[in-house]
Amino acid sequence: MCELLAMSANVPTDICFSFAGLMQRGGNTGPHKDGWGVTFYEGKGCRTFKDPQPSYDSEIARLVTNYPIKSEAVVCHIRQANAGPVCLENTHPFTRELWGRNFTYAHNGQLANFKELLTTESLSAIGSTDSEQAFCWILEKLRLEFGNERPSNDLLFPFIASLAEQINKLGVFNLILSDGDFIFAYCSNNLHWITRRAPFGPAKLIDADVAIDFKKETTDKDIVTVIATQPLTLNEKWQKMQAGDWHVFIHGEKLI
């Protein structure tokens, strides 16, 4: 299994605090030592830092922890390999272009018979994971359903959810999908979220001896949602998603 982390914010916000906690689960407080990656959006553009090395001991993870990259949408993953060996092409998140946007995807869980998720068009997985195959399948289904133009949110998100439900029948499929504007989260069995807004308070990580006072780091207008497989902080109330639940977050707020 793996762990997921995502952020949606209404102002460019760094994810250093949450990232510092999650990274410890990559071989230190957790067993997810088979690589990690994080994608930061800036508008339509994005950049991904990834490493097939354990995150808790990664030079690149240290840079990401200490160097505040401000973003309105972030997708992060640490891996405990099941399908596919430990290597760079099997390291999440995966990003592909659709409708002139970067779509970024990360998956927690595992899928049996994932070769059933055939792609018939000109879209191939590069690595050998169940996860990337499912991502390619989603992209192809989106293109077949809606053609070359992005549909409205009313059509798009329920359709993505229906695809996630189909994939979920093959095993465990906790999903984060983003185009830099929205964060879509589908819960198979394990996903939590929290929205932070004024009045902000203090928070303390579960996985590292690090505390923060969000009051000092934010303005009263900031709204930031964090989504994670497991809560990252001790003293805050996280919302637990139920099996089959899905939500969409935009600019820090839950849209659906």
Added chain:
Amino acid sequence: MCELLAMSANVPTDICFSFAGLMQRGGNTGPHKDGWGVTFYEGKGCRTFKDPQPSYDSEIARLVTNYPIKSEAVVCHIRQANAGPVCLENTHPFTRELWGRNFTYAHNGQLANFKELLTTESLSAIGSTDSEQAFCWILEKLRLEFGNERPSNDLLFPFIASLAEQINKLGVFNLILSDGDFIFAYCSNNLHWITRRAPFGPAKLIDADVAIDFKKETTDKDIVTVIATQPLTLNEKWQKMQAGDWHVFIHGEKLI
């Protein structure tokens, strides 16, 4: 205009020395202050570090300079913007999937009327540069010509060269293209290369007070080719490519 740098090697090799020189041209010894990026391959996988900030003063560029990431194929670019504003989605290199591989592309030069490079299929540029539009056009032409299977080298490389020639008619088009296995280089007006092999000697950067003795860093079997818009070292003999020349490098050696 911009600067290009690429490396092909027969053993995983870091590019710290060459990168240290190039990065100085990003706002210090050169005017290319509008962002930079570098893609490192490990087999079929790749990872890209990029920043819309000037490279000579980038925290991420410092990491890449000091942290030796070993790779057999590297594509690097520093940008001086002409078409398209300075932002992450306009920052090279660009990577897209084709035939189950990551294709990575960087361009030096500028193209007039680049909207002529229409893509009619399901492939859109994300940013607003002439460069990315030309990349999408190349990928579409490759797919239309060869379908969903990669052709042999004998068919592939002359066809890529013919596409580069067509694009070059719109302006200046120095090109680096890689799938992690090959590095393809097309010279519009400005491209140099050097192959280093035993017996190795010392080298000194033009842009920074840094010298290296490759003898201490290599084994006798290592073969490494570096391609750059302008030579990066003082005391080595670089090959100058002529307008219209193209070469393909694989595992450090010139194939064509």
